[in-house]
Structures are given as C-alpha cells and as structure tokens.
Amino acid sequence: MQAQPNTDAALRRLETMQLIRAYELALVELQRAGAPGTCTSVGQEACAVGVIEALDARDRIVSNHRSAGHLIARGAEPRRLMAEVLGRVDGYCGGRSGSLHISAQELGVVLTSTIVGGELSMAPGVALAQKMGKGDPGGIVAVFFGDGAACEGIFHEALNLAVLWQLPLLFVCENNQWQAFVHRLETMAEAAIADWARGHGLMVETVDGNDVDAVQDAAARAVAQIRASGGPAFLELSTYRQRGHFEPDDQTYVDPTELRGWLRRDPIRLYSERLRARGLIDSAGLTALQLRIDASITAALAYAQTSAWPSPETLTEYVYA
Amino acid sequence: MQAQPNTDAALRRLETMQLIRAYELALVELQRAGAPGTCTSVGQEACAVGVIEALDARDRIVSNHRSAGHLIARGAEPRRLMAEVLGRVDGYCGGRSGSLHISAQELGVVLTSTIVGGELSMAPGVALAQKMGKGDPGGIVAVFFGDGAACEGIFHEALNLAVLWQLPLLFVCENNQWQAFVHRLETMAEAAIADWARGHGLMVETVDGNDVDAVQDAAARAVAQIRASGGPAFLELSTYRQRGHFEPDDQTYVDPTELRGWLRRDPIRLYSERLRARGLIDSAGLTALQLRIDASITAALAYAQTSAWPSPETLTEYVYA
Amino acid sequence: MTPYSAIPKMSRMTAEQAMHQALREEFQRDPDVMLMGEGVATKRRDLLDDFSAARVRNTPLAEAIIAGTAVGAAASGLRPVIDLLFAPFMTYAMDALVNSAGKLRYLSGGQFRFPLVAIGMTGGGWSVGGQHNHNLEAMFVHAPGLKVVMPAAPADFKGLLKAAIRDDNPVLFFADIGLLHEAGDVPEQDDFIVPIGRAAVRRVGDDVTLVAYAKTVNVCMQAAAQLEAEGIAAEVIDLRSLKPLDVDSVLNSVRKTGRLIIVHEASGLCGIAAELASLAATHAYASLRAPIIRLTGPDAPAAASWVLEQAAIPTVEAVAQASRDLVEFMPVSLSETNLCTPNHRSAGSQSCIY
Amino acid sequence: MTPYSAIPKMSRMTAEQAMHQALREEFQRDPDVMLMGEGVATKRRDLLDDFSAARVRNTPLAEAIIAGTAVGAAASGLRPVIDLLFAPFMTYAMDALVNSAGKLRYLSGGQFRFPLVAIGMTGGGWSVGGQHNHNLEAMFVHAPGLKVVMPAAPADFKGLLKAAIRDDNPVLFFADIGLLHEAGDVPEQDDFIVPIGRAAVRRVGDDVTLVAYAKTVNVCMQAAAQLEAEGIAAEVIDLRSLKPLDVDSVLNSVRKTGRLIIVHEASGLCGIAAELASLAATHAYASLRAPIIRLTGPDAPAAASWVLEQAAIPTVEAVAQASRDLVEFMPVSLSETNLCTPNHRSAGSQSCIY
C-alpha cells in the first residue's frame, strides 16, 4: 500500500509531467519545421518525475539519450534545453551536445551518454566517488537506462561491480518495451530484466512506470535502502514509448493494439483522473495549468530560437582541459 | 545417481587425464628451460575429459587460453601442440599461435581466443552456423570459459542471444576459483555464476568438476537436452587451478590451506582411487600407464624440439585470405 | 567483373537504395549471405519476407555479440553482413572485429576465413554530435587483417558492398550519412561489382592532385570546377577503398602533377591523409614540386550544433585556396610554415594539439 | 618541473620499478589518486598496505567497467589510474575511453574533466602472439580528447607516468614489454616529471634524423653508433609522447638534416610514422634532401613464434641501410620505387597489402 502524496506534492507531480510532455511535443513541432530530431520521452513522464522526486540535491543523476524528462524533473530550464537541442550557445552544453547527451552539472545531472550502455559504464564511478567522499556527504547516484541497455554486456558488468563494491547506486531501468525499431520481446525473454538483475543478489523491484505515485513510492524505498545499506538497488519501471524512437518516426512497425492499450494508460491522463477523483483539481484547474505550461514553453522556445549560434572560432575549444 | 562407466571408458578417462597432466608438466619443465610460458590446466583435467567425451565428432569446440586439456581430450597430438607452444612449423597453427590461441579445425576445435570472453563472443556464431546447416547435421557447440570470463559483459550477451535464438550451445564454465592473480571471491558474489546464468532461463547445472564421471554424466545430460530442444544449456564445473596462472608463477598470493584442500581432491588421484576400489586397475597397472604416457610425452617433446622454425619470409602469410 | 564504363543499364537511385539493392542481389545470389543487426529485419522487411527470418535477423541491442556472432558464423561457412548502425557503436565490437576477425586467421596459421561485412554510418550532416558522428575508419585501417571501404557515389555504394560481401576477408563498410540520400546512376546488373582496392579518377588534371573519399570527393570536385576557371587543372581521385589503398593511382597522379592535397572529414592525426602523404613523400618524392597539404577534420569530437559541425568539414574554398597556394609555391617565396595542416581554413580555427 | 639535467640523485632501476615508484610518489602526493585493475592490489601489495584498500582495488575481470568506472570517478573528482594489462584488452574499453573520456568534456561544453590514466603493455619479446602483442597506440592518437605516451627510458617511464597522473586529461600510457626489465638511471625526486608532449634528442647529428619511440629508440641508437663509424652523423629523437607530438623537435631536426627516417614497431598504415612523414612533407618540404622512409612493423598480427615475432620488428641493420640510402640519394641515381615502405628489410618480406 503506497502513501498518498499531499496536495502540493501531487499537483507538482502532475505539473512536472505536463511540463515534460509539453516540452517534448514542442520539440516534435520544431523537428517538423526542420530542427534536429530528438528521442522524446512522451509516455514515460511518470518514471522521471517519480524517481527524481525521491532524490535529494546531494544526489547525482546519470542519464542517456532520452533524458529530457530527467532533466526537467530535476529542475532544468526548458529554454536552455531547447537552446541546446537547437545547437545554440545558451544550451546547457553550449550547443555542442544537441539533444543526445545533455549534462547539467549544476543540477547534478552528470555524464549523459548517448551510447546505449554508456550511462551504465560511468555510473559506478560516480557512485564510487560519492562513496569515497567526493560528492556531497551521503549522496547517492541514480542511473537511468532503457530495456535495450540491459541487453548490452555493460549492464552485467555494472551490476556486478555495484554489488561487489557496495556502491550507492540506484539502477532505474525504464522498460518502455522498445529498443529503437525493435520490440523488446524480439531481444530478450518475456520477463528478462528483473530476473537478470536478481541474479546479482540486490534489491529488485518492478513497478508500474505509468503510475507516478507508485514510482515515487518505490524509488523512495529504494533510496532509503541505499542510504541505509550503502549498496545498490534496482528498479524496473514498466512503461511505454508512445511516440517513435527519434523524430520523425511513422511507427508503422508498432502494433496498434498494443499502442492503444498503453495510450489508455497514459501516465498524465491516469494522474489527472486520480487527482480529479481526489478532488485536488477540476477541469478549470487543469485547463489553467495547461495554459500556464503552454505559455512557458512558448517563451522558452522564443528564447532558444533567438539564442546565438556558437562561433566557428570555438570549434576546438573544450577538447582538452 | 550417475551411471558407472564401463571398464574401457573408465580407463580411457584416467589415461586421458594423465596424458593431459603429463603434457602440462612437461611444458612447465620446458618453460624453466627458457621456452615460452603457458597457462596449464593442472587440476582441471576432469572438466576437459568429462565434457569432451560427451560430444560427438560432428560437434564443435570453442576454447580459450587454458585449452590444452580440451585439445588433448579431443584427440590432439601432444607433439603438434608442443611444436605450437615452441613456435614451430609443425604446430597446429604453424607456430603463429603459440600456446594461447590454438585451434585445430581438423578436430573441430575452432576459434580459440585468448582474449577472456572472446570464446563467448564467437561461440554463438558457430552454433548459429550449425543450426543453419553449415556443420555436420545435428552438431552442437561446446564453449569452454573460465569464471573470470563470466565477469565480462559478453557473458551476458552470449547467454541472452543463445537463449533468444535457441542456439545449440553448451556453455561450460570451468570455475577454477582464480582469475589470473585474483581469487574469484574478490570479483563476484559467492555463488554468482550459476545464478547469473539462471536469470537467463536455460538449463543450468553445477557439478563437481574434479569428478570426471560426474562431469561426463552432467555433460551427457546437457548435450542430450540440447540435441532434443535445439536450445542451449549451461554447466558450471567447480574445480581448482592447482598451479599458477601462467608459468612461471610462485603462487605466493594463494591461500595454502585452500590449495591443500583442493590438492587432496585432485581429479586424477580421486579417479585412480575410484578405479582401484572398483578393481579396474592396480598399482602395477598405474605404474605401467604412467610409464607409457611419460614415454609418449618424451617422444612428443623430441618431435617438437626438432621441428623447424617458420621462415621469416612467411611473416605476412595468412593475414588475408 | 564488369568494368564501370561497360554497364549499359543504369537506374537513378540514392546511395541507400543502392546498398539495399546490393544486399538483395547478394541474398539472391548466395544462400550463405545473411544479415544481422538492431532493426535490420524491421528496416529491410522485404528481405525478411523474401529470404526467411533465418537469414535476416533483428538482434538484441548488443554490438559485441552481434560482431562476435558474425565472426563465429563467418568462420563456419556463412557470409554475415552486420549493420552496427553508427560507427562509434563499433567501439563495443572492437574485440570481435580487431582481435578475432582481424587476427584469428593469421594466428591459426590460415585455418579460418572471415567473410563478413560490418556496416557503420558516420559523418556530419545530422547534427547528432560526436557519439554518432565520428569518422574512425583509420582505426580499422591501422588494424591488421581487415579491409575498409568508404564510397562516395551511389554506384560505388552498391558495387563495393557487393564486393565486400563476396570478399573472403572481414570488410568494414563505412557509409557517410551526408551521402545516403544523394541520388546517382547505379548499374542494375547482378554481376556489377566495384573491386575493393581500386580508386576512381573522377577528373583528370595536370596541376594538382586532390585525393578524397566519401563526402569530401564532392568538395574536391567543386573546388576543381572553380579552379578550372582560374586555369588550374586539378585531378580528383576518389579513393573508395581505404584498405587496401590504391597506392598506384595516387602516386601516378602525384608523379604527374607534383602537387598533392588530401582531403577528408576524419581527424588528420594518423589518418588516411597522413598515410597517403607519407607514401608520396617516399615514393613520389622526386616528383614533388611543393609541400603536401592535408585538409582534414580537427582533432576534436563532432559537435551537434550545425555551425560547428559544418565548420569541421573541409570546404571547397579551403581546397581551392590550398591548390592555388601549391601551384604558386616557390621554395623561396612562400614560407612553408604558413601552410597549416590539418586545417579547415574557412573555420579559422587552428588551435589543434599538434 | 625539474629539467632532466638538473637532477642530482639518481637510482638504477628497471622501467617497471620506475613505474611503481611513480605510482607510490603520486599516491603519497595526492589522496585523490587511486588504482584499479585486475590484480593491481595483488601485484602492488605495498600500495594496498600503505594507502588503503579504497585506493588500490582489484577489480572484476571486466575492462569495460574498469574504464567506465574510471571515467565516472575522474569526472567526480578522483584521479584514477587503471591497469588494463595488455593493450589489446583495451578493445573492451573502447567505448569508455574513446566515446566517454575522449568526448564528453567537449560534448558537455567543458563541464567535466577526465584526469585518468589507462596503462597497457604491448610489443614483441614475450612470444605471446597478436592478442597480447599489438601496438595499437595510433588508434588512440587518432581519437580526439586523449593524450598518449610511450616511453623508452626508465626515467621517462617514471616521469611520464607522474605527468600523466597529474594531467587533467585522459592519458593512455603504453609500456613496451621488451623494456620493462631494462635498467636505467631514474631520478628519485618526488617533483621529477617529464612533461607530456616533449621529445628527447638522444643523439645529435647533421646527416639524417631518426625518429622512434619505445623499443625502437634503442634500435636507432645502435644504428647511429654503426653509422658514426662510417662517417654518417645521425640525430636520434625519442618521441616519448605520441599525442601531443613534439612536432617542433622533429621538424627542426629535419630542417637541419634534410633526411627523415621514422621507426616503430606498430603497423605503418596510418601510424605515427605516417603522421610525422606527413608533417615533414608539409612543414619541412623545402629542407628535404631525400625521400622520407618509414621502417615499421608489417600489416600483420604479431605471431607467437619467436622467429616471426622478431622479424616484425625493425632492425638495426635496416635502419642503418635506410640511412645510407638516404645519404647517398640522388634524384637521378636511385629510383624512388626501390625504397620500400613500410618494411623490415632484414625479414625480406614485402608482401603487404599496400
């Protein structure tokens, strides 16, 4: 039985999920107009929001190509994210990253890799540094990765090391059923990921990744366990990638029945209904919220689009320290 | 309950194990006299002999740096192996391999890699080819690897692929407790390997790797299951590396109590006692056997030492097909 | 092998379509040819339908085992083609490609052959940044036992892919992203192949030799057109194969022109341009009339930002200017230290680590 | 930084001992320095005892996570040194080294630094064959964001390892197996470092420049001694650092001698010799008095057999003969096609893929 969040927390969860969604959809529009494509996290907002709420400022996050939700949930400014996607100087990485490997050290979002598995290869080292006193005292690390990354050998190596060295590391597998253009049932056995993790002898929990309260709850338990024991824990969040792998993507390879089923379980829709049922928000409130978010995204976009391009003179800046 | 082998089979098992031992010890002497060092399989003879007896001529073997037992059990001539170790033209690979990556295609011992994990990376492909009709009909593949290789990510990838594609592949993990100069308890949890394999949902059995009958029995069951199902199986053979990682090695890092314990369970000693108890051999017979083997090894050595060096003119032969 | 000029039936198609046609034809021709990779069966659905699921396999997301499986299968009689998607993902497949495919034939004394093809895309044009865009083909040229091709023209995408599939050695096939959707005339014949190891002289000229591959071939062609108006006749050589290199074609041209400029998008350091410059400095030394110039990408990861991504690619203007410099070069008049290399002069940035 | 010549206290020790001393001193100096690898705590037991198990860590047998962990730790304030044992095992660590350590500083717009050192052994001498013996240092020179060193003298093993540990960039440290047990004078001072990026002129001469690194430095020194008796004064340059290269030292020497021979054990194709020959052909062109010669290992895996292993390493005789050829070179008298490259003439085998 999970605890109910208080009103503020509940509304914040909804708002953050909606902000992520609005941000992602704005990028979809932008791509249609010629901007670089992105891997959107539409449908997976509850994973990002639920897990990140369970972390403290002292904790660190390591992420991957589908990172916008993690970043926004952690407080990243959509305008600076958009500037990054557009390759402008005001982006978090000065336009060098684009959407695929955005880090924001000021927020504790470090070492994003778009090499699938790269996030898993680096996260134990960040956790080791925390353990050896390099981060803020008591800080842990959460690493977000996909079901596809679980197929890479580094998944096995990272788990073994984290367990062996008892690293303060939360493995967060967003199992969105897809690995680019391949369904995960074509790449692994039905129940694979949690079973693989269990073989390593750490705390493993499988959660409905479209229920933000459930995610937050499980993440909070896992984080508490990591802080108490010093060692790692593992969450598998069952969710679904509602849009294509990378914009544009016509999704002709997707089973429409499966997609429809998951759309009915859209995390934002589920949560809006829940909060409405609890009387925490009504239609008018939802509309007002949406308007507010849309306005903020419009402003962010304007900011990003007017941000300067990096100068070609800086081409080889930051190669070496 | 395992079946007792008939007299011939039992004596052959003993003889092959002794041949491997004598071969390895001859290489130790050779190294002391300045020849290249080798990774001996002293203490692990029952693994090689037991598993390979369970295979047919149509089956293929993929091996690693500690391969002499696998090769000899499969019928490789010690003299050609020794020539290879010495880098001579009569070696199985014309002296190009040395001891570390000996393949003998004529025996079905293919694609040996000394990169730990290399054997695991290639074995599914060999099994796929068998499955797609490239080998002898009904042939399966056995891949020998160590407990150390199980720490490499490729272990996870190979298992997943073999299970997913239902490849006729027998994974044989010779868990000899050591990974070069590191005890496996420093690299993984106590019971790790079989647990990791079980997470992949295939048939997994853990066997006393120093009991050749037990190994043969389990291997025969696994092979039967692979032939029947088409899919893979996994054996973990508990054994011990009695000598150093690579000759010479003073083993100062080894716990002498642990080593003594395993020496008491030496596979050849155990099996000699068992056969004596069954009345299949007596002291005189054992002595005669040892003399015969020693003589054959002496002859092999003479052959190898008089084999020619490859000509420097051939330096770049066999780089490209 | 049908020589290029003798091909009568041509179709207009993109490089990507040409690759697909090559795959189809080789699938048809040889039942041992198979394809593995993340999404290959999704993307090439028609091959799956026409040639069976056994031969067209979506794989787990695990490049090391994809490549390792190809190595094992190739040694056992199949002819696997693996699509590793973007070239930097090959870093996960390096053991299988470099230590196994490239070495085990030799180390086994010739017991095995590894007829496999590994495809990777790379190059600027998609603003995807340095973990997708990294021209690392020279790493594989440096490794023994591998062949490496990187075509520029759609016809070569087809002909080299077919040749790679038929080759008994492991071949790395690099596809420049920026070229995949460019169209060109492509021979339709099943037996059309482009032999690995032969460059194509795209334009004949006596004054300067411009050597390039992939995207920069067109950069050189445009520069040559500009230079023609100025009375400078540039010879443009499209390498097509990076290993084996068609050393004779390059050296013969340099012996004729006495001037050599090598242009590629990859980093200059220990790159193909370095190899060719070095070969010329040995084997065409007496013919050289001016310093050799390399125009290459910088020693820097590729940035996603369009402006920076483009600034890393050698420009037509840089090639034209370098050509003029060489033609005007006089040992006394021009200080050789003014010839900067590697560079991309239009970008103005020279702060390399050299 | 203490210049070499000013060091008073020297001890005689092997290169391996010099590396160990470097580690000890840097462990002492900076508590953020740590060591990870398969068996490092076993092999360097004294460091474990003196500096805690937290800082000296035996790892699982898994190079990818060793390197990845070093990357994560380095970005988070530690200064990890990882021992990857033999260079070819780095193929498992390529993603972490090339895509993460080499690129994420740049792609993050300078947010992170990666002060890590990755050590690998390689080179002929142990008859271990091509999966242990593979001089692949040029692959890392080609990749952006990394530094690469490969010393020859015990003092440089120490000084460069210390410099690498203090460097804020990822540094690949290659140890030539054949040199590890050779002894030499090594400064004992804690503050002794050898700056990365500076070559050492081991011998001064006016007639020909011999550039080498690691094992082949000594080959060149021996050749130079032979040549001296014949009245040929060879200048011998030990590169020490392969990235950044000390371009000025090499070019200044070539401008003086007009003749350049580069010697290394690694394959010639896209190797360090190619890079240097190319630089000289651009920046010292007007000074060149003869073709540039590369004497390198062949485009072949290393064989285990002692005879073949040795045949792959450039010999003193080959260096001496190439030097004579260049000194005698006259544009008309010697056909340039007789200068074979890359080669190892004593072995007599020229059947490269070039």
Ligand SMILES: Cc1ncc(C[n+]2csc(CCOP(=O)(O)OP(=O)(O)O)c2C)c(N)n1
């Ligand atoms: C090593 C590597 N292989 C392939 C890719 C191409 N790619 C990018 S994302 C992706 C799918 C990843 O699946 P998953 O880990 O489940 O994450 P998701 O995209 O579903 O969030 C692929 C194949 C890559 N970036 N890196």
Ligand SMILES: Cc1ncc(C[n+]2csc(CCOP(=O)(O)OP(=O)(O)O)c2C)c(N)n1
């Ligand atoms: C990728 C790689 N890493 C390290 C080594 C060095 N090495 C050779 S054998 C070995 C230990 C292997 O342990 P295990 O797999 O258990 O096999 P065993 O030697 O015990 O038979 C090591 C570390 C190697 N050859 N390849």
Ligand SMILES: [Mg+2]
């Ligand atoms: Mg997924």
Ligand SMILES: [Mg+2]
């Ligand atoms: Mg072992």
